[in-house]
Amino acid sequence: MLGTVFIIVSFLLVHQTICAPRALVADRCPKGWIHYAKAKTCYYLSRRRYTHDEAQSYCKGLSKRASLLRIEDARENRQLQEMTNEWPVWMDAKARFDIVDSAAGLFSPGYVLRWPNNRPVRYSNFGGASRDRRLRSGCVTVNSKGEWSNTPCAAKAYAVCERRAIGKPEKVGCGKNWAYNRATRSCYRAVTRDNMTMLTADIRCYEMGAEIDKDAMLASVLSEEENTFVRSLAQAALTDVEFILLGAFGNANDRQNWAWLDGSDFVYSNWERGMPHGGRSLAVLVMNRRGKWINHYADKILSFYRAVAVCKYKL
Secondary structure (H helix, E strand, C coil): CHHHHHHHHHHHHHHCCCCCCEEEEEEECCCCCEEEHHHCEEEEEEEEEECHHHHHHHHHHHCCCCEEECCCCHHHHHHHHCCCCCCCEEEEEEEEEECCECCCCECCCEEEEECCCCCECCCCCECCHHHHCCCCCEEEEECCCCCEEEECCCCCEEEEEEEECEEEEEECCCCCCCEEECCCCEEEEEECCCCCCHHHHHHHHHHHHHCCCCCCEECCCCCHHHHHHHHHHHHHHCCCCCEEEEEEEECCCCCCCEEECCCCCCCCCCECCCCCCCCCCCEEEEEECCCCEEEECCCCCCHHHCEEEEEEEEC
């Protein structure tokens, strides 16, 4: 009886905040900026070339809300081709060495292309020689054909700055089958699949997010309240769930050396007693049925233990 009551309470907790917040709808850009309605973004092309660091400073000088170019999908990549001339332009991402990264699909040591907030770059379009060799350390430019290439950060290229368009408030919400959490201003969705590892679960999060033009990944948990919310969402999806896959990786020997895939600061933790544990320098994070955290292997299947993955994207 108590179990049934708990399941009902959990379901209500998960679904009580489906109402959406207020967000911006793009309708105009500052003078001199080009409006891209599909991405609700404004772009500004520099008239001279800069190093990568200089280009970043140039964009911040135009607006505190501006950054260097961040291309999220093929549609935006095609749109930018119309803006660029024969010279390449800088991207805001840099390649950094890593051992494994589920969100980036990295299964062995290599370089991962990341945005400044440490989130992995999901879409890429490397062409020519760059397509035939592995990503290496450094910066990235995109040419007038929309092809990306590794470029030394000290080289000169034009800057395309971007910022959110200016708009009027309008109610928007989470996508269908996603649950909204007012406290975190984020949307969540539980995933139950056979033969699921942390790697395949995060790929599934990305696929479901892409269906609604959102950058979803395995959830970060930044407070006790969010921990309870994520646990309740998983239990509503699978009543006898044993493990919940979360979006963090770190050192099994060090509680302080952990990070979230979405770039959030690791400000909250809820480790099970004796955890993390083991000899791996790189492990991933799983929540048990009591809401406590344990470390696990990125490539090990958890479905045999009644596992649920929780995906998240921020509004």
